[in-house]
Amino acid sequence: MKISGKTKIVALLGYPVEHTLSPAMHNLAFEHLGLDYCYVAFPVKPEMLKDAVTAIRALNLAGVNVTVPHKENVIPFLDEVDKEASFIGAVNTIVNKQDRLVGYNTDGRGFMRSLSDEGIDVEGKSVLIIGAGGGSRAVSYYLSEKTSKLFLFDIDTDKAERLVSDLNKIRSDVYRLEAINDLNNIDIIINATPLGLKDSDPLPCDMSLISPKHIVGDLIYKETPLLKEAAQKGCKTFNGIGMLLWQGVLAFELWTGILPPHEMMREVLIKGMKK
Numbered sequence: 192m193k194i195s196g197k198t199k200i201v202a203l204l205g206y207p208v209e210h211t212l213s214p215a216m217h218n219l220a221f222e223h224l225g226l227d228y229c230y231v232a233f234p235v236k237p238e239m240l241k242d243a244v245t246a247i248r249a250l251n252l253a254g255v256n257v258t259v260p261h262k263e264n265v266i267p268f269l270d271e272v273d274k275e276a277s278f279i280g281a282v283n284t285i286v287n288k289q290d291r292l293v294g295y296n297t298d299g300r301g302f303m304r305s306l307s308d309e310g311i312d313v314e315g316k317s318v319l320i321i322g323a324g325g326g327s328r329a330v331s332y333y334l335s336e337k338t339s340k341l342f343l344f345d346i347d348t349d350k351a352e353r354l355v356s357d358l359n360k361i362r363s364d365v366y367r368l369e370a371i372n373d374l375n376n377i378d379i380i381i382n383a384t385p386l387g388l389k390d391s392d393p394l395p396c397d398m399s400l401i402s403p404k405h406i407v408g409d410l411i412y413k414e415t416p417l418l419k420e421a422a423q424k425g426c427k428t429f430n431g432i433g434m435l436l437w438q439g440v441l442a443f444e445l446w447t448g449i450l451p452p453h454e455m456m457r458e459v460l461i462k463g464m465k466k
Contacts, residue, residue, distance in 0.1 A: 192222050192229065199228045200250070201446055204243050204265075205258035208232040210388070212412065212463040213256060216439055219459050220451035228253065228447070235261065244268040247287055254286045254446045256439075259385060262296075262325030269294045279332050280357070281325030284442040297441035298329035298434065302410075305433025311406060313337045317376055319344065319368070321395045322383035323351040326410045330383065330434075335361050342377065344368040345384075374400040381408045387415030394420070401426060410434060413464055432460050 203213050217230035235243040240261050245268075247255060257265050262281040266272055269285065272294040276282050282294035306313060318338045320327050323345035335341050335358050343358075343365065345351035351367045358365040374380065380401070386392045387409060394417055401407065403425035409415050412431040422428050436457050443451045 192218060194229055195227070197227055199253040201228060201230050201253050201255060203230070203232040203256045203258060204235045204240070204261055205232070205256075206234050206236055206260060208234045208258070211258070212435065212460050213439060215459045215463055216436070216456045217443060217451075220443060220456055223452055223455060224449060226447060226449070237261070237264070240264055241268055244285075244292065247285065247292060248290050252287055254284065254442075256442055257283050257285065259325070263328075266294060268292075275299070275332070278357070279325075279328045281328050283325070283329070283438060284445055286445050295442075295445060296329050297438040297445070298326060299333040301436070301438030301441060302330045302434040303333045304437040305429070305431075308433050309429045311379070311427075311429070313379065315339045316378040318342065318379045318381065319371070319374065319377045320381045320383050321345070321371070323347065323354045324383065327383035328354055328357075330381065330410070331358055331365075332361075335365055339364075341365045342368050344371055371396045371400065374402075374405065377405065379406045379408065381410065382415070382417055383410050385411070387411045387413075387417055390416060392416070398424070412460070432457075432464060436460055 211232050214230045214232055221228040262283055265282050270291045276294050276296035279296050283298050284295045286293050314337050316338055317340045318334055319342040320331055321344050343351050343355055355365050355367045382395045384395050386395045398420050405426050407421035407426045408429045409418050410431040412435045418428045440453045
């Protein structure tokens with residue numbers, strides 16, 4: 192990759208970002224297509240988020256991805272948020288349109304495409320999402336259109352209640368769980384919390400409640416302790432690498448207007464996970 196004074200920069204804003212595979216994925220695609228772009232990751236502490244968004248204009252970045260913990264908090268600093276991201280209440284992609292910052296959310300569409308890749312059909316299924324943050328809001332927005340019932344749990348009951356209330360504007364059978372103590376009527380369990388980023392993290396639910404009939408997923412793009420234990424119980428499992436891939440494909444297209452080589456990007460992500 193040759194970097195010059197003409198190179199357009201896109202970036203990731205999050206905290207932490209040391210674990211991210213996004214730079215490798217996007218930079219491979221830029222190089223393959225001969226696009227004069229470069230993707231870098233910036234660790235942005237929560238109290239510095241406003242300054243970081245201001246820097247998008249100041250440094251004339253082409254755009255950014257936004258990840259934990261900024262997806263919801265970034266919205267007040269943008270000039271415009273598209274309809275989907277506005278309803279979800281979270282932004283994961285920003286495009287700099289001549290100093291006008293426009294926010295989008297590609298997580299939900301990316302997640303649904305990843306389920307299709309895994310051969311998982313949520314039509315008529317009962318789904319539990321653990322966590323009610325930005326990632327949960329994105330995937331639940333799309334899942335609520337397909338599932339027979341959608342359940343949400345978060346230790347922050349106010350946050351969970353807000354999400355349930357928002358989703359019930361679309362449909363009426365979204366419910367908040369007071370506690371996770373019975374999963375017999377659940378088909379698919381999805382962890383949308385950060386628990387599992389570190390191996391020392393506690394599990395997001397009691398594994399004794401999980402049986403081989405369950406499909407267990409995690410938005411974290413590695414084999415988390417949750418997924419490892421679920422696989423040992425005979426469950427079908429999936430991690431967030433497919434969601435990472437497809438949200439990235441959609442973001443790439445927003446920045447450049449070009450559809451990237453997604454299979455090459457997938458290979459980079461798989462290799463990165465094995466390191």
